Amino acid sequence: MRILLHRADGKTEPWIKDFAKFLPEAEIEIWHAGEKCQACDYAVVWSPPEAMLAELATVKAIFVTGAGVDALLKFGDALPAHIPIIRLEDAGMGVQMAEYVTHAVLRYFRRFDEYEAQARAGKWAPLPQYHKEDFAVGVLGMGVLGTRVLEALAPFGFPLRGWSRTEKSMPGVQTFTGADGLDTFLRGSRVLVCMLPLTPETSNIIERTNMCKLPQGAYIVNVARGAHIAEPDLLTLIKSGHIAAATLDVLRNEPLPAQHPFWQEPRITITPHISALTLRRESVQQIAANIRKAEAGEAIAGAVDRTLGY
Numbered sequence: 001m002r003i004l005l006h007r008a009d010g011k012t013e014p015w016i017k018d019f020a021k022f023l024p025e026a027e028i029e030i031w032h033a034g035e036k037c038q039a040c041d042y043a044v045v046w047s048p049p050e051a052m053l054a055e056l057a058t059v060k061a062i063f064v065t066g067a068g069v070d071a072l073l074k075f076g077d078a079l080p081a082h083i084p085i086i087r088l089e090d091a092g093m094g095v096q097m098a099e100y101v102t103h104a105v106l107r108y109f110r111r112f113d114e115y116e117a118q119a120r121a122g123k124w125a126p127l128p129q130y131h132k133e134d135f136a137v138g139v140l141g142m143g144v145l146g147t148r149v150l151e152a153l154a155p156f157g158f159p160l161r162g163w164s165r166t167e168k169s170m171p172g173v174q175t176f177t178g179a180d181g182l183d184t185f186l187r188g189s190r191v192l193v194c195m196l197p198l199t200p201e202t203s204n205i206i207e208r209t210n211m212c213k214l215p216q217g218a219y220i221v222n223v224a225r226g227a228h229i230a231e232p233d234l235l236t237l238i239k240s241g242h243i244a245a246a247t248l249d250v251l252r253n254e255p256l257p258a259q260h261p262f263w264q265e266p267r268i269t270i271t272p273h274i275s276a277l278t279l280r281r282e283s284v285q286q287i288a289a290n291i292r293k294a295e296a297g298e299a300i301a302g303a304v305d306r307t308l309g310y
Contacts, residue, residue: 001295004040004055006031006048015044018281023288031055042291046278047071053078061086061294063287065278067093067145068225069304070198085304089144091286092279097145097223098152100275101193104221104247105153108191109135113245117266132157138189140205141196141224142168142175143310145276149195161189165201165308186213191221198225199309208233217244223275226252231262238267249275 003019003026005012016028029040031048037055043062045052053075056062061084064072069087072079079085107113111127118125136159139146143164150160150173160173163185167177176185186192192214196202206220207230214220220243222229231252237243245267253260254273262268290300304310 001026001042001291002029002038002040003027003291004029004031004037004043004059006043006045006052008047014280015284018284019288022285023291026288026291042294044287045072050075057083059083061291061300063290064088064304065283065287067143067276068197069310070225073304073306073309081306084300085306086287086290086300086302087304087310088278088283088286089302090148092282093276094145094148096276097195098149100223100249100271101149101221102152102156104219104269105137105158105191105193106156107247108219108245109158113267113269133159135159135190136161136188137191137193138163138185139193139195140185141194142170143195143197146193146195149193161185182210183213186210187215189218190215191219194220194222194224194228196224196228197308197310198227201309203227204230206230206234208237211237211243214243216242218242219244220246220248222246223249226250226254234268235261235265238265245269247271249273 005015005028007015012030019026019028029037031037031052033051039058041060043056043059044065045062046065048056057080064085064087067088069085072085109130114127137153138161139150140163142162147170150162150170153160154172162170162173163176163182165178168175176182194206206228211233234243234246238246247269249271250273256262256270262270293300
């Protein structure tokens, strides 16, 4: 069995070592631009270049070292429809995402962002505390990671809300479904957490109209994709005070350009796409287990439905 491996950062050696440990029967072929590869059975990639399409079009399955697959689906029909695309399911990302979102929610609920600003100004002034019953947290997207975030928030006692494309239920969470449920979901969410996959239907879902449905003084946390948010609209609504603040781990252009106005807006907190880093060993273990299932003709978890985009 041969696996075609591509890492945009060029750091392939640790991945080769982990595959040698968890899938020793496999030979690893490193993809290099301009060099012809030997025929491979599977591909392991994250954001492959277009020049790699010829090799990807001949494998049995493509394994993506992340939860999102928009960087691969953008190639459309250039990737034959019969080749399964398998994304990671958690692989250590869930707990990281839960930590990040919980921190952001508690930071806003306890008004630590405002206290940080006061401290920089040398100001000592206790602020009125928010009431939890008025601080509902709404999670857009109830997949594996969205569910993990809701589980992490549950012990803190916030009213929890979840929205998904199809009907889902979760103990202790008020759930909403589809286009009809989105309006009600937004109007009751003091904190909006975006954890959606990026698809044509979800691109720009957090734009002016939908943000205006959020309660006055709402907060936004985006750990999904930058293209979910209409950035000029967010900036306008923060300046107007309708959106109190935002924490953004993902942006439309990464790294965020130095001249971008978000850098000058103190109510926007930016982190460099670190809310859930790929954990190599856990990822290799999951991919190795799935390759063995594929070789045995068994069903594989994490298979992407290309018509849905996730």
